[in-house]
Structures are given as C-alpha cells and as structure tokens.
C-alpha cells in the first residue's frame with residue numbers, strides 16, 4: 001500500500017453527500033437502466049497515460065506534477081502500477097487502458113524494452129487478478145520516441161515499419177495475455193507535415209498492409225477482442241490519414257478490412273474534424289463499425305486537443321443516445337482519455353476528475369435511455385421519412401432508372417411540398433430530458 005491517496009476513501013454512490021465530499025451522485029453501478037446495470041452500459045476505463053505518465057507539461061513549460069513514481073526504472077514502474085490500482089480501487093471503475101510506453105521504462109535496445117514490458121505485464125496481470133479490474137484495451141505508443149518522428153507504419157524508412165510491427169506484435173500479445181477486450185491503433189504520426197517531401201500513395205499502401213498484418217496476427221494468436229482504429233484529423237501531424245470515421249471506412253474498404261476493424265471514437269477528435277461526437281458515433285453505427293469511445297472534451301475556443309474531462313451533460317446525452325441506438329457496447333466501453341489541468345496538482349484532483357466525469361456520463365446515459373424509451377425523436381424521424389414507404393419510392397431505391405424516376409415529375413403527378421424540419425421543437429424536447 002502506497003500513501004499517495006492517503007485519507008481518500010473509496011467513492012460510493014450517495015446522492016445526498018455534502019457538496020465537498022467525493023461521491024457518485026448519479027453513477028450507481030448496480031442501478032438498472034434500459035434493462036442493464038449502469039456499470040455494464042458504461043464500462044468505464046481509466047487511461048494510464050494521462051493519469052500516471054503525463055507530467056503536466058505544455059508547450060511553454062515542463063513538468064508541474066511531482067509524482068513519486070516519475071523516472072525510468074522498473075522499481076518506479078511497479079510503484080506507478082501500485083498507485084494506479086489503488087486509484088482503481090477508490091473509483092471502482094471496471095476497466096483501464098495502457099500504451100506500452102506508459103507502463104514500462106524504455107530500454108537501451110528493443111530487447112531490453114521488451115523484457116521490461118513483459119515483466120510489467122506480469123505484474124499487472126497479478127494485480128488485475130487480485131482486484132478484478134480488467135483491461136479494456138492495450139495499444140502501442142508509436143509516436144513519442146524520436147524514431148517515430150516521420151511516422152510508424154507510414155514512415156519513409158522501412159526499418160521503422162519493421163520496428164513498429166515488432167512493437168505492435170508485443171502489445172497485441174500482452175493485451176491477449178491480460179484478457180484485453182480490444183486492441184487500439186491510433187495513428188499518432190501516421191500523416192504528414194508537408195507534401196513537398198511526402199508520397200501519399202506509398203504511405204497509404206504501407207498503412208493498409210500494416211493493418212492487414214495486424215488483423216492476420218490477431219487471428220493467428222486467437223485474440224477474440226476487436227481491433228479498433230481511433231480517427232483524428234490533425235495533431236501531432238499537420239494532416240493525419242485517419243481523419244474521421246468516414247475517411248477510415250473508405251480506407252478499410254480499400255484494404256478489405258471493413259468487417260475486421262471497428263472504430264474507437266473520441267469526442268475531442270470529432271470536434272477537431274469539424275463534426276459533433278454524435279455525428280461520428282451515428283456514422284460508425286450506420287457503417288457497421290462502431291466499437292468504443294474515448295470520452296473527453298476540448299476547449300471550444302482553443303482549437304486543439306485539450307483532452308479535458310467531460311462536464312457537459314447534454315453533449316453526453318446525445319452521445320449515449322447514439323451508443324444505445326447502436327445496441328450499446330459489446331467489447332467497447334467509455335475510456336476517459338482525459339487529463340487534469342496542469343495546475344491540478346493534488347491526488348484528490350485525480351479522483352474528483354474521474355468521479356465527476358463518471359457522474360456526467362451517468363446523467364447522459366439516463367437521459368438517453370429516457371429519450372429512447374419515450375420514443376419522441378424516433379417517432380418524428382420515422383414520420384419524416386414515411387414517404388419512402390410508398391411502393392414506387394422503394395422501387396426507385398432498388399432498380400429504377402433515372403428516366404423512370406423522372407417520369408411522374410414530367411407527367412405533372414409530383415409537386416414536392418416543403419415541410420418543417422421542426423428543429424427547435426426537437427431541441428426543446430431534448431432539453432426536457434437533460
């Protein structure tokens with residue numbers, strides 16, 4: 001037992017807790033919403049990188065956090081794991097996620113990094129078994145080290161491609177070993193800074209082959225979890241290839257992977273792409289590739305990826321509405337890809353950030369379930385498209401030619417009458433639930 005969270009008791013459901021007390025006021029793990037326990041709907045995960053590895057830096061200043069586990073030794077890596085699992089015990093969330101680089105010190109050689117990693121994986125395995133916390137997903141950090149500065153799978157240098165393959169192989173093995181439910185690939189530096197030195201077609205072919213190999217390997221080792229791609233339009237590179245859900249889908253189609261790979265959709269990345277979170281979720285669901293979510297928010301003024309904890313219930317409600325409509329999570333869940341502000345130094349800040357975010361999501365889920373049960377939005381949506389039930393309209397979608405569809409118009413039988421989209425009425429409706 002470390003003393004990092006000394007004096008902080010496990011957070012429990014208590015809607016009447018005094019204002020200054022850490023408690024769940026809305027997240028009640030066992031409460032049944034729309035036929036399922038809240039815990040099983042939301043499937044919360046803590047992200048190792050933001051909570052335990054990030055030192056609090058920004059482009060103008062370095063480390064602000066002083067954590068006793070900062071440093072590149074195995075002993076400190078184990079201390080970091082001890083503290084992480086103590087936080088999991090306090091929060092009681094069922095899952096967590098890691099990058100290899102978050103949990104192990106970098107070695108001088110690939111082999112040394114691998115040894116460090118495998119040792120920590122065993123350490124985590126023992127802790128997971130003792131405590132019951134599960135791995136939502138593992139992933140490889142193919143973007144921080146300088147060797148990845150020009151990309152990983154899309155690097156102009158095939159040696160980096162090979163290094164990346166070896167790293168993903170180890171991370172997939174480890175995820176499998178720990179019973180992880182998904183494996184994520186976020187294209188950290190899979191993009192470019194300038195076209196002046198970039199061969200787009202070549203890099204696209206490399207990325208496609210790399211992903212095919214990952215999928216082949218997953219089947220070879222019998223990993224039953226989902227392979228997830230996490231889209232993001234820019235940052236760190238100027239232009240990232242996995243721009244948004246629709247872009248990734250066309251990439252998957254090109255390489256024959258659309259039934260093998262699903263999406264991990266992040267709120268802040270959706271905003272950067274000029275979409276809403278719910279747009280990206282609905283798009284993934286429509287394309288049959290919805291997998292999991294990275295829950296956070298961006299600062300709406302700054303225009304960059306601030307990875308803040310969510311605090312907007314109406315936004316969360318619209319997101320979970322799409323999650324529920326997609327049938328809910330199967331292997332996926334709600335990973336808090338969110339970090340403290342760099343002035344939030346105290347251990348208590350880490351707990352408060354997660355507990356508050358879990359409450360925001362719980363309120364969003366409850367509102368979403370109530371809207372779905374009420375059926376108001378679905379009824380309006382259905383009525384809006386009712387004309388497509390007409391047999392001739394259905395025929396137009398199946399087999400008609402352009403001239404056949406044109407003919408009733410030319411015969412004067414069709415004269416479209418505009419109808420209200422009713423947006424404000426629907427916004428008022430949603431407001432009643434949030």
Ligand code: XUL
Nearest residue numbers: 139186230266294305337
């Ligand atoms: C970066 C990001 C990553 C991925 C995992 O913006 O979201 O943390 O979630 O590599």
Ligand code: CO
Nearest residue numbers: 230266294337
């Ligand atoms: Co993310």
